[in-house]
Amino acid sequence: MRCTALLFLALPLAAQHADKSEPKKSHPAIGDSRAIAAGKARFATSCAACHGPAGEGGRGPNLHERGAWHPLDEEALFQTIRNGIPGADMPPTRLPDNQLWEIAAFVRSLTAPAIETTPAGDIAAGEAVFWGKGECGACHRILGRGGLLGPDLSNIGAQRSVDKIREAIVDPDADGFRGYRGAKAVLKDGRVITGVARNYTNYAVQIVDEQGKIHLLETADLRELQLSRRSPMPGDYKQRLSPRELTDVIAYLSRQSARPLPPAAKEP
Numbered sequence: 001m002r003c004t005a006l007l008f009l010a011l012p013l014a015a016q017h018a019d020k021s022e023p024k025k026s027h028p029a030i031g032d033s034r035a036i037a038a039g040k041a042r043f044a045t046s047c048a049a050c051h052g053p054a055g056e057g058g059r060g061p062n063l064h065e066r067g068a069w070h071p072l073d074e075e076a077l078f079q080t081i082r083n084g085i086p087g088a089d090m091p092p093t094r095l096p097d098n099q100l101w102e103i104a105a106f107v108r109s110l111t112a113p114a115i116e117t118t119p120a121g122d123i124a125a126g127e128a129v130f131w132g133k134g135e136c137g138a139c140h141r142i143l144g145r146g147g148l149l150g151p152d153l154s155n156i157g158a159q160r161s162v163d164k165i166r167e168a169i170v171d172p173d174a175d176g177f178r179g180y181r182g183a184k185a186v187l188k189d190g191r192v193i194t195g196v197a198r199n200y201t202n203y204a205v206q207i208v209d210e211q212g213k214i215h216l217l218e219t220a221d222l223r224e225l226q227l228s229r230r231s232p233m234p235g236d237y238k239q240r241l242s243p244r245e246l247t248d249v250i251a252y253l254s255r256q257s258a259r260p261l262p263p264a265a266k267e268p
């Protein structure tokens with residue numbers, strides 16, 4: 001009796017274990033920053049005419065939006081690039097396999113979370129820029145340290161691709177700003193509160209100030225409310241940071257993940 005009960009328990013556990021101990025093997029080009037850079041150059045000549053210079057789409061689909069095309073596993077992606085899509089408008093690509101893999105690595109990098117790629121920059125130098133010269137820590141929090149005006153970045157490497165992290169830094173207004181609008185409220189009693197507006201309704205607005213304090217303000221008490229059309233994140237980092245510093249800070253952020261690194265992407 002006892003034995004069968006134990007067996008029932010043991011089976012699903014064993015199955016789970018087997019899943020974890022056999023991670024899918026990945027082609028060495030996938031996630032490798034040098035292969036991705038080489039693939040990007042080949043993409044420009046072989047693919048950009050249809051998929052746009054940065055893969056943003058045109059005659060062929062946008063390759064950044066996972067939702068717009070069902071993301072293929074890497075072998076299927078490789079075969080699609082090699083053979084094209086017969087019957088559709090996508091031609092085969094006649095290049096040696098290693099070059100095709102570089103292109104596949106580039107296409108994959110457009111959607112893969114940053115943590116799954118080898119970063120191009122210096123992580124420790126990027127950490128210093130983040131908390132020092134860049135003053136990113138004034139608004140962003142990582143593992144409990146830092147400011148509260150912007151989103152917590154403790155898991156950003158698992159949430160966004162390297163490209164999206166770069167875009168968020170050099171062009172904060174590029175893809176909207178998901179509920180973070182700069183706000184300035186003037187109350188009827190003369191007080192002025194500035195920060196970021198959250199949860200705005202006709203009756204009330206919450207403003208988080210630079211100290212992270214939340215002010216719940218009723219519209220009836222306001223003399224004036226200005227909501228910015230731009231992200232509160234500074235838009236001039238492309239000028240303020242050198243290309244090297246930018247690459248390093250992206251490398252640092254790409255390592256921020258609540259989950260451990262997948263085996264294929266571990267540093268040597």
Ligand code: HEC
Pocket residue numbers: 043046047048049050051059060061063069070072077080081085088089090091093103104107
């Ligand atoms: C002549 C235009 C053209 C060129 C050149 C081209 N594509 Fe495409 N591609 C398309 C079209 C059109 C589709 C959508 C086909 C469909 O309807 O499934 C597509 C689909 C894709 C898909 C999605 C496949 C899927 O099944 O979801 C990927 C990935 C892709 N292309 C990558 C590339 C890469 C990488 C290159 C360069 C080596 C390239 N394409 C060159 C037109 C092109």
Ligand code: HEC
Pocket residue numbers: 130134135136137138139140149150151156160165168169172173176177178180196231232233234237249253
């Ligand atoms: C004045 C406050 C402020 C400073 C300084 C600041 N940010 Fe931001 N950041 C924000 C806000 C607010 C958002 C959310 C709105 C948006 O996406 O633009 C944001 C968004 C981001 C995102 C996107 C987060 C996501 O979930 O997609 C990244 C990445 C980021 N910041 C990195 C940085 C880095 C790196 C620096 C320093 C070089 C920096 N920020 C400096 C306020 C700031």
